[in-house]
Amino acid sequence: MSDPPTETPVEDTLVSGETDFDVPQAVLDRISNREFTEWYSEQQFQTNILEGQAYFNGPSPPKDPDRHSPSKLLQCHRKASYARQNAPREGTPPEGLFWIGTEFEEQVIVPFLQDITTQNTYVTNSLWIDAEIVVDGTELRVRGSTDPAIVTPDAEPLLVTEIKTTTSLDHLSKPKPHHRAQLHAYLFALDREYDHSVTDGMIVYGSRKTLNIEAFHIEFDAGFWERVVDWMREQTVFERSGELPPATPERDWECNYCSFKHRCGQGDSPYADIGYDGLLPAFTGYDRQNLVDYLEAHDGRDARLTPALAHQYPELVDEYGAYDWSCSRCSESYAWDTVEWDGNTDDLPFCPTCAESGVLVTVSGPEPHEQLDVK
Ligand code: SF4
Numbered sequence: 001m002s003d004p005p006t007e008t009p010v011e012d013t014l015v016s017g018e019t020d021f022d023v024p025q026a027v028l029d030r031i032s033n034r035e036f037t038e039w040y041s042e043q044q045f046q047t048n049i050l051e052g053q054a055y056f057n058g059p060s061p062p063k064d065p066d067r068h069s070p071s072k073l074l075q076c077h078r079k080a081s082y083a084r085q086n087a088p089r090e091g092t093p094p095e096g097l098f099w100i101g102t103e104f105e106e107q108v109i110v111p112f113l114q115d116i117t118t119q120n121t122y123v124t125n126s127l128w129i130d131a132e133i134v135v136d137g138t139e140l141r142v143r144g145s146t147d148p149a150i151v152t153p154d155a156e157p158l159l160v161t162e163i164k165t166t167t168s169l170d171h172l173s174k175p176k177p178h179h180r181a182q183l184h185a186y187l188f189a190l191d192r193e194y195d196h197s198v199t200d201g202m203i204v205y206g207s208r209k210t211l212n213i214e215a216f217h218i219e220f221d222a223g224f225w226e227r228v229v230d231w232m233r234e235q236t237v238f239e240r241s242g243e244l245p246p247a248t249p250e251r252d253w254e255c256n257y258c259s260f261k262h263r264c265g266q267g268d269s270p271y272a273d274i275g276y277d278g279l280l281p282a283f284t285g286y287d288r289q290n291l292v293d294y295l296e297a298h299d300g301r302d303a304r305l306t307p308a309l310a311h312q313y314p315e316l317v318d319e320y321g322a323y324d325w326s327c328s329r330c331s332e333s334y335a336w337d338t339v340e341w342d343g344n345t346d347d348l349p350f351c352p353t354c355a356e357s358g359v360l361v362t363v364s365g366p367e368p369h370e371q372l373d374v375k
Contacts, residue, residue: 040095041289059297062086065239068232070129070144070185074178075254077231077238077245082260084239085276088294089259090267092287097165104206105163110148113161117150121158124151129189133229140232146186156194160186160201165208175203175216178250181228187220244275259290263368278368279305282345284312295320301372306365307336311343323371325363327351339363 048056063084072080083089106125113123126145133140150159162183166172183201190198199220206213238245247264249255255266262283265272269283279286279294286294286309295303295316303320305313310322317336324333332353341349348362366374 037289059086059293063239064141065236066139066141068140068142068185068235070142070146070182073181073185073228074231074250076247076249076258077235078247078264079249079254079258079260080235081238081245082263082276086294086297087260087263087276088279088286089290090262090283090285091259091290093289100208101163101165104165104208105147108206108211109161109163109204113148113150120153121150122153122155124149124155127151127157127160127186127190129186129193131185131189131192133232135229135233138233138236140229140236142185142189142232144185146190156196157190157198158200160190160198162186162201162203163206164203165206167208169205169207169210169212169214172205172214175205175218179203180218180224181231183218184220184225184228188225191220244273247273274368277301278366278371279309280368281306281365282308282348284308284343284345288313288316292316298372302374303372305336306371307339307363308343308345308348308365310336311341323365325349325365327354327361327363329359329361330354334363 045057048054072083110123110125117123125148127149128145130143131141133142146157147161147163149157149161151157160183162179164179180203183203187198187201201218201220202215203218204213204215235245247266249258255261255264258264258266261267262269262280262285263271263274269280269285271280271283274280277298279291291305291309291313295305297303305316305320305322307322307325310317314337322336324335325339326333330351330353332351334352339349339352348364350360351363354361
Protein backbone atom coordinates (compact mmCIF):
# COMPACT_ATOMS: atom_id res chain seq x y z
CA MET A 1 0.00 0.00 0.00
CA SER A 2 1.40 3.37 -1.00
CA ASP A 3 1.80 6.32 1.33
CA PRO A 4 -1.07 8.87 1.34
CA PRO A 5 -0.29 11.95 -0.74
CA THR A 6 1.14 14.86 1.18
CA GLU A 7 -0.22 18.36 0.62
CA THR A 8 2.11 20.93 -0.91
CA PRO A 9 1.76 24.36 0.73
CA VAL A 10 0.20 26.86 -1.70
CA GLU A 11 2.98 29.42 -1.13
CA ASP A 12 5.61 26.86 -2.22
CA THR A 13 3.73 26.19 -5.47
CA LEU A 14 3.41 29.87 -6.34
CA VAL A 15 6.98 30.76 -5.50
CA SER A 16 8.59 27.87 -7.31
CA GLY A 17 6.23 28.06 -10.31
CA GLU A 18 6.16 24.22 -10.41
CA THR A 19 2.46 23.75 -11.19
CA ASP A 20 0.64 21.42 -13.54
CA PHE A 21 -0.38 24.40 -15.67
CA ASP A 22 1.53 26.42 -18.18
CA VAL A 23 1.82 30.12 -17.58
CA PRO A 24 -1.03 31.40 -19.80
CA GLN A 25 1.20 33.49 -22.02
CA ALA A 26 -1.29 33.12 -24.86
CA VAL A 27 -3.92 34.79 -22.69
CA LEU A 28 -1.54 37.53 -21.57
CA ASP A 29 -0.66 38.26 -25.18
CA ARG A 30 -4.32 38.59 -26.12
CA ILE A 31 -5.26 41.12 -23.45
CA SER A 32 -4.79 44.12 -25.69
CA ASN A 33 -6.88 47.00 -26.98
CA ARG A 34 -6.94 45.56 -30.49
CA GLU A 35 -8.21 42.16 -29.27
CA PHE A 36 -10.74 43.82 -26.99
CA THR A 37 -12.21 46.17 -29.61
CA GLU A 38 -12.55 43.33 -32.12
CA TRP A 39 -14.26 41.20 -29.46
CA TYR A 40 -16.57 44.03 -28.44
CA SER A 41 -17.49 44.73 -32.05
CA GLU A 42 -18.34 41.04 -32.60
CA GLN A 43 -20.43 41.03 -29.40
CA GLN A 44 -22.46 43.96 -30.69
CA PHE A 45 -22.87 42.25 -34.07
CA GLN A 46 -24.26 39.13 -32.39
CA THR A 47 -26.49 41.15 -30.05
CA ASN A 48 -28.03 43.06 -32.96
CA ILE A 49 -28.93 39.78 -34.66
CA LEU A 50 -30.22 38.30 -31.40
CA GLU A 51 -32.50 41.29 -30.87
CA GLY A 52 -33.81 41.32 -34.44
CA GLN A 53 -31.85 44.47 -35.29
CA ALA A 54 -29.44 43.07 -37.87
CA TYR A 55 -29.93 46.30 -39.87
CA PHE A 56 -27.64 47.99 -37.33
CA ASN A 57 -24.79 45.74 -38.52
CA GLY A 58 -22.90 47.31 -41.36
CA PRO A 59 -23.25 50.76 -42.85
CA SER A 60 -26.63 52.35 -43.42
CA PRO A 61 -27.33 53.92 -46.82
CA PRO A 62 -27.36 57.73 -47.13
CA LYS A 63 -30.58 59.16 -45.69
CA ASP A 64 -33.46 60.35 -47.86
CA PRO A 65 -33.45 64.18 -47.90
CA ASP A 66 -36.94 64.39 -46.38
CA ARG A 67 -36.31 61.98 -43.51
CA HIS A 68 -35.17 63.10 -40.06
CA SER A 69 -34.18 61.38 -36.82
CA PRO A 70 -35.27 62.96 -33.52
CA SER A 71 -31.73 62.70 -32.10
CA LYS A 72 -30.22 64.65 -35.01
CA LEU A 73 -32.31 67.81 -34.91
CA LEU A 74 -31.15 71.41 -34.35
CA GLN A 75 -27.47 70.90 -35.06
CA CYS A 76 -25.05 72.36 -37.60
CA HIS A 77 -26.56 71.70 -41.06
CA ARG A 78 -23.18 70.86 -42.55
CA LYS A 79 -22.37 68.38 -39.77
CA ALA A 80 -25.80 66.79 -40.21
CA SER A 81 -25.21 66.38 -43.96
CA TYR A 82 -21.75 64.87 -43.48
CA ALA A 83 -23.27 62.28 -41.14
CA ARG A 84 -26.31 61.60 -43.35
CA GLN A 85 -24.12 61.08 -46.42
CA ASN A 86 -21.65 58.73 -44.64
CA ALA A 87 -18.62 61.02 -44.93
CA PRO A 88 -15.64 59.45 -43.12
CA ARG A 89 -15.69 60.27 -39.42
CA GLU A 90 -12.50 61.61 -37.83
CA GLY A 91 -11.33 60.73 -34.34
CA THR A 92 -12.60 57.90 -32.19
CA PRO A 93 -16.21 56.71 -31.88
CA PRO A 94 -17.55 57.37 -28.36
CA GLU A 95 -18.52 53.73 -27.76
CA GLY A 96 -17.99 54.12 -24.01
CA LEU A 97 -20.44 57.00 -23.84
CA PHE A 98 -23.07 55.03 -25.80
CA TRP A 99 -22.62 52.06 -23.51
CA ILE A 100 -22.89 54.12 -20.32
CA GLY A 101 -25.93 55.94 -21.70
CA THR A 102 -27.72 52.67 -22.50
CA GLU A 103 -26.84 51.07 -19.17
CA PHE A 104 -27.92 54.15 -17.23
CA GLU A 105 -31.24 54.20 -19.03
CA GLU A 106 -31.96 50.45 -18.85
CA GLN A 107 -30.44 49.50 -15.49
CA VAL A 108 -31.13 52.64 -13.47
CA ILE A 109 -33.84 54.88 -14.89
CA VAL A 110 -36.32 52.22 -16.08
CA PRO A 111 -36.42 50.42 -12.68
CA PHE A 112 -36.66 53.80 -10.95
CA LEU A 113 -39.65 54.81 -13.09
CA GLN A 114 -41.27 51.42 -12.52
CA ASP A 115 -40.99 51.90 -8.76
CA ILE A 116 -42.36 55.43 -8.68
CA THR A 117 -45.10 55.28 -11.28
CA THR A 118 -48.69 55.37 -10.05
CA GLN A 119 -51.11 52.47 -9.82
CA ASN A 120 -52.41 51.22 -13.14
CA THR A 121 -49.65 52.89 -15.11
CA TYR A 122 -46.63 51.12 -16.51
CA VAL A 123 -43.23 51.76 -18.02
CA THR A 124 -42.25 50.84 -21.56
CA ASN A 125 -38.65 50.94 -22.78
CA SER A 126 -39.57 52.88 -25.90
CA LEU A 127 -42.28 53.76 -28.41
CA TRP A 128 -41.88 53.94 -32.18
CA ILE A 129 -42.71 57.28 -33.79
CA ASP A 130 -43.32 58.07 -37.46
CA ALA A 131 -44.93 61.35 -38.53
CA GLU A 132 -45.21 63.28 -41.77
CA ILE A 133 -45.22 67.06 -41.88
CA VAL A 134 -45.75 69.29 -44.92
CA VAL A 135 -44.42 72.82 -44.61
CA ASP A 136 -44.36 75.38 -47.44
CA GLY A 137 -44.84 72.54 -49.92
CA THR A 138 -41.85 70.56 -48.54
CA GLU A 139 -42.63 67.06 -47.28
CA LEU A 140 -40.79 66.03 -44.13
CA ARG A 141 -40.84 62.85 -42.14
CA VAL A 142 -39.57 62.28 -38.59
CA ARG A 143 -39.03 58.67 -37.52
CA GLY A 144 -37.33 57.00 -34.59
CA SER A 145 -37.97 55.62 -31.16
CA THR A 146 -38.42 57.30 -27.82
CA ASP A 147 -36.70 56.72 -24.52
CA PRO A 148 -38.74 55.14 -21.68
CA ALA A 149 -42.36 56.28 -21.36
CA ILE A 150 -45.07 55.98 -18.73
CA VAL A 151 -48.07 54.33 -20.37
CA THR A 152 -51.61 53.15 -19.66
CA PRO A 153 -52.43 49.43 -19.34
CA ASP A 154 -53.11 49.58 -23.12
CA ALA A 155 -49.58 50.89 -23.66
CA GLU A 156 -50.82 54.36 -24.62
CA PRO A 157 -48.30 57.08 -23.72
CA LEU A 158 -48.90 59.48 -20.83
CA LEU A 159 -45.41 60.86 -20.26
CA VAL A 160 -42.36 60.49 -22.51
CA THR A 161 -38.77 60.84 -21.35
CA GLU A 162 -35.46 61.65 -22.94
CA ILE A 163 -32.52 60.36 -20.88
CA LYS A 164 -29.03 61.80 -21.26
CA THR A 165 -25.83 61.20 -19.38
CA THR A 166 -23.34 64.00 -18.87
CA THR A 167 -19.96 64.64 -17.24
CA SER A 168 -21.40 67.13 -14.78
CA LEU A 169 -24.75 68.57 -13.72
CA ASP A 170 -23.11 71.82 -12.64
CA HIS A 171 -24.36 74.89 -14.52
CA LEU A 172 -27.22 72.88 -16.02
CA SER A 173 -30.05 75.34 -15.45
CA LYS A 174 -32.20 74.31 -18.42
CA PRO A 175 -32.30 71.53 -21.02
CA LYS A 176 -30.22 71.86 -24.16
CA PRO A 177 -32.21 73.01 -27.24
CA HIS A 178 -31.39 69.91 -29.34
CA HIS A 179 -32.61 67.65 -26.49
CA ARG A 180 -35.79 69.72 -26.27
CA ALA A 181 -36.17 69.34 -30.03
CA GLN A 182 -35.82 65.57 -29.72
CA LEU A 183 -38.52 65.39 -27.05
CA HIS A 184 -40.78 67.69 -29.06
CA ALA A 185 -40.52 65.32 -32.04
CA TYR A 186 -41.75 62.48 -29.79
CA LEU A 187 -44.60 64.56 -28.41
CA PHE A 188 -45.67 65.83 -31.83
CA ALA A 189 -45.74 62.33 -33.35
CA LEU A 190 -47.43 60.61 -30.39
CA ASP A 191 -50.02 63.34 -29.99
CA ARG A 192 -51.04 62.76 -33.60
CA GLU A 193 -51.15 59.02 -33.26
CA TYR A 194 -53.30 58.66 -30.13
CA ASP A 195 -56.83 59.84 -29.42
CA HIS A 196 -55.83 61.58 -26.20
CA SER A 197 -53.34 64.43 -26.23
CA VAL A 198 -49.68 63.73 -25.41
CA THR A 199 -48.12 67.00 -24.36
CA ASP A 200 -45.82 66.22 -21.42
CA GLY A 201 -42.30 64.93 -21.25
CA MET A 202 -39.25 64.89 -19.00
CA ILE A 203 -35.63 65.40 -19.97
CA VAL A 204 -33.47 63.65 -17.38
CA TYR A 205 -29.73 64.25 -17.18
CA GLY A 206 -27.66 61.77 -15.20
CA SER A 207 -24.14 62.53 -14.01
CA ARG A 208 -21.68 59.83 -15.09
CA LYS A 209 -19.56 60.78 -12.10
CA THR A 210 -22.03 60.98 -9.21
CA LEU A 211 -25.15 59.26 -10.62
CA ASN A 212 -27.17 62.27 -9.43
CA ILE A 213 -29.90 63.39 -11.79
CA GLU A 214 -31.41 66.70 -12.88
CA ALA A 215 -34.88 66.48 -14.42
CA PHE A 216 -36.80 69.07 -16.45
CA HIS A 217 -40.53 68.89 -17.08
CA ILE A 218 -41.25 69.91 -20.68
CA GLU A 219 -44.62 70.82 -22.11
CA PHE A 220 -45.10 70.88 -25.87
CA ASP A 221 -44.42 74.41 -27.13
CA ALA A 222 -45.87 75.06 -30.60
CA GLY A 223 -43.55 78.06 -31.19
CA PHE A 224 -40.43 76.05 -30.39
CA TRP A 225 -41.65 73.16 -32.58
CA GLU A 226 -42.06 75.60 -35.47
CA ARG A 227 -38.36 76.42 -35.14
CA VAL A 228 -37.50 72.69 -35.22
CA VAL A 229 -39.68 72.09 -38.29
CA ASP A 230 -38.00 75.02 -39.99
CA TRP A 231 -34.62 73.45 -39.28
CA MET A 232 -35.82 70.16 -40.84
CA ARG A 233 -37.13 72.00 -43.90
CA GLU A 234 -33.81 73.81 -44.38
CA GLN A 235 -31.88 70.56 -44.00
CA THR A 236 -34.10 68.86 -46.57
CA VAL A 237 -33.58 71.74 -49.03
CA PHE A 238 -29.79 71.51 -48.57
CA GLU A 239 -29.84 67.75 -49.06
CA ARG A 240 -32.00 67.90 -52.17
CA SER A 241 -29.68 70.47 -53.74
CA GLY A 242 -26.69 68.15 -53.19
CA GLU A 243 -24.59 71.14 -52.10
CA LEU A 244 -22.50 71.24 -48.96
CA PRO A 245 -24.45 73.36 -46.43
CA PRO A 246 -22.70 76.39 -44.90
CA ALA A 247 -20.51 75.88 -41.83
CA THR A 248 -22.93 77.31 -39.28
CA PRO A 249 -22.73 75.56 -35.90
CA GLU A 250 -25.83 75.92 -33.73
CA ARG A 251 -23.77 76.04 -30.54
CA ASP A 252 -20.38 77.57 -29.62
CA TRP A 253 -18.80 74.26 -28.69
CA GLU A 254 -20.19 72.22 -31.60
CA CYS A 255 -17.06 72.40 -33.79
CA ASN A 256 -14.79 71.20 -30.94
CA TYR A 257 -16.65 67.91 -30.75
CA CYS A 258 -17.46 67.58 -34.45
CA SER A 259 -16.35 64.36 -36.17
CA PHE A 260 -15.88 66.20 -39.47
CA LYS A 261 -13.99 69.32 -38.39
CA HIS A 262 -10.89 68.63 -40.50
CA ARG A 263 -12.74 68.22 -43.79
CA CYS A 264 -14.97 71.16 -42.85
CA GLY A 265 -12.03 73.49 -42.22
CA GLN A 266 -12.21 73.90 -38.44
CA GLY A 267 -9.32 71.55 -37.60
CA ASP A 268 -5.57 72.18 -37.73
CA SER A 269 -5.07 70.34 -41.06
CA PRO A 270 -4.81 72.11 -44.44
CA TYR A 271 -8.35 71.24 -45.62
CA ALA A 272 -11.62 73.15 -45.86
CA ASP A 273 -15.06 72.75 -47.44
CA ILE A 274 -14.39 69.17 -48.58
CA GLY A 275 -17.48 67.31 -49.84
CA TYR A 276 -18.96 64.07 -48.53
CA ASP A 277 -16.77 61.63 -50.48
CA GLY A 278 -13.15 60.66 -50.02
CA LEU A 279 -10.54 60.48 -47.30
CA LEU A 280 -8.23 63.42 -46.61
CA PRO A 281 -4.94 62.45 -48.31
CA ALA A 282 -2.48 63.71 -45.69
CA PHE A 283 -4.61 63.00 -42.61
CA THR A 284 -4.20 59.90 -40.46
CA GLY A 285 -6.55 60.81 -37.60
CA TYR A 286 -9.20 58.27 -38.62
CA ASP A 287 -9.92 55.64 -36.01
CA ARG A 288 -9.66 52.10 -37.41
CA GLN A 289 -13.37 51.33 -36.88
CA ASN A 290 -14.51 54.63 -38.41
CA LEU A 291 -12.25 53.94 -41.37
CA VAL A 292 -13.62 50.43 -41.89
CA ASP A 293 -17.19 51.79 -41.63
CA TYR A 294 -16.44 54.33 -44.36
CA LEU A 295 -14.77 51.76 -46.64
CA GLU A 296 -17.66 49.33 -46.17
CA ALA A 297 -20.26 52.05 -46.81
CA HIS A 298 -18.54 52.91 -50.11
CA ASP A 299 -17.52 49.40 -51.07
CA GLY A 300 -19.51 49.50 -54.32
CA ARG A 301 -17.72 52.71 -55.33
CA ASP A 302 -14.22 51.24 -55.05
CA ALA A 303 -13.22 53.11 -51.87
CA ARG A 304 -9.63 52.35 -50.83
CA LEU A 305 -7.13 53.48 -48.23
CA THR A 306 -5.00 56.51 -49.00
CA PRO A 307 -1.28 55.63 -49.13
CA ALA A 308 -0.81 57.47 -45.80
CA LEU A 309 -3.53 55.35 -44.17
CA ALA A 310 -2.16 52.18 -45.77
CA HIS A 311 1.06 52.88 -43.84
CA GLN A 312 -0.95 53.27 -40.65
CA TYR A 313 -3.23 50.26 -41.12
CA PRO A 314 -1.28 47.87 -43.43
CA GLU A 315 -3.44 44.94 -42.28
CA LEU A 316 -6.46 46.53 -44.02
CA VAL A 317 -4.81 46.78 -47.44
CA ASP A 318 -5.46 43.17 -48.50
CA GLU A 319 -9.19 43.59 -47.98
CA TYR A 320 -9.78 47.15 -49.14
CA GLY A 321 -6.81 48.02 -51.36
CA ALA A 322 -4.83 51.28 -51.36
CA TYR A 323 -4.42 54.17 -53.77
CA ASP A 324 -0.98 55.00 -55.14
CA TRP A 325 1.22 57.91 -54.19
CA SER A 326 1.35 60.28 -57.13
CA CYS A 327 3.46 63.27 -58.09
CA SER A 328 1.74 66.41 -59.36
CA ARG A 329 4.98 67.53 -61.08
CA CYS A 330 5.99 64.51 -63.14
CA SER A 331 2.66 62.59 -62.93
CA GLU A 332 4.48 59.40 -61.86
CA SER A 333 2.64 57.14 -59.45
CA TYR A 334 4.00 54.63 -56.96
CA ALA A 335 2.39 51.79 -55.01
CA TRP A 336 1.83 52.83 -51.36
CA ASP A 337 4.59 50.53 -50.03
CA THR A 338 7.28 51.30 -52.60
CA VAL A 339 8.11 54.78 -51.31
CA GLU A 340 10.00 55.09 -48.06
CA TRP A 341 8.15 57.20 -45.48
CA ASP A 342 8.29 57.59 -41.69
CA GLY A 343 4.53 58.20 -41.33
CA ASN A 344 4.84 61.91 -40.44
CA THR A 345 2.02 63.67 -42.31
CA ASP A 346 3.85 67.01 -41.96
CA ASP A 347 6.62 65.56 -44.11
CA LEU A 348 5.15 63.52 -46.95
CA PRO A 349 7.72 61.55 -48.97
CA PHE A 350 9.56 63.05 -51.93
CA CYS A 351 8.89 61.88 -55.46
CA PRO A 352 11.77 59.46 -56.28
CA THR A 353 11.77 60.37 -59.99
CA CYS A 354 11.93 64.12 -59.39
CA ALA A 355 14.53 63.60 -56.64
CA GLU A 356 16.78 61.84 -59.17
CA SER A 357 16.84 65.01 -61.23
CA GLY A 358 17.54 67.10 -58.12
CA VAL A 359 14.00 68.44 -57.55
CA LEU A 360 12.38 67.80 -54.17
CA VAL A 361 8.62 67.65 -54.49
CA THR A 362 6.32 65.62 -52.25
CA VAL A 363 3.93 62.91 -53.43
CA SER A 364 0.43 62.49 -52.10
CA GLY A 365 -2.66 60.32 -52.43
CA PRO A 366 -5.60 61.32 -54.67
CA GLU A 367 -7.73 64.28 -53.60
CA PRO A 368 -11.03 63.31 -51.91
CA HIS A 369 -13.16 64.10 -55.00
CA GLU A 370 -10.88 61.88 -57.14
CA GLN A 371 -11.15 58.77 -54.98
CA LEU A 372 -14.51 57.11 -55.61
CA ASP A 373 -15.98 55.59 -58.77
CA VAL A 374 -12.54 55.54 -60.45
CA LYS A 375 -12.38 52.91 -63.20
S1 SF4 B 1 -16.72 71.72 -37.71
FE1 SF4 B 1 -18.35 73.06 -36.97
S2 SF4 B 1 -19.07 74.15 -38.78
FE2 SF4 B 1 -17.91 72.37 -39.48
S3 SF4 B 1 -19.40 70.73 -39.78
FE3 SF4 B 1 -18.60 70.51 -37.73
S4 SF4 B 1 -20.00 71.67 -36.43
FE4 SF4 B 1 -20.36 72.33 -38.53
